[in-house]
Amino acid sequence: MINGEFFEGVSGMEEKKQFGLNDVVEMKKPHPCGENQWRIIRMGMDIRIKCEGCKHSVLIPRKQFEKKMKKVLIRNEEE
Numbered sequence: 871m872i873n874g875e876f877f878e879g880v881s882g883m884e885e886k887k888q889f890g891l892n893d894v895v896e897m898k899k900p901h902p903c904g905e906n907q908w909r910i911i912r913m914g915m916d917i918r919i920k921c922e923g924c925k926h927s928v929l930i931p932r933k934q935f936e937k938k939m940k941k942v943l944i945r946n947e948e949e
């Protein structure tokens with residue numbers, strides 16, 4: 871018999887932000903142009919996002935991006 875209590879110790883799920891290439895995300899601070907929709911156009915050590923309003927693109931370190939990103943608005947499911 872397998873002891874059912876075995877599963878008790880499973881630690882809580884850590885909430886991690888999921889994002890991928892071509893996703894449209896919302897940042898904590900909108901772009902000065904007033905738009906707050908950014909498309910991820912490059913993934914790597916640094917993330918390049920492009921403002922959907924004025925098409926200006928910025929490169930931010932991944933860690934900083936994860937902090938500043940509020941949520942994913944449109945998820946690109948295609949891989």
Ligand SMILES: [Zn+2]
Pocket residue numbers: 901902903904905921922923924925926
């Ligand atoms: Zn902009």
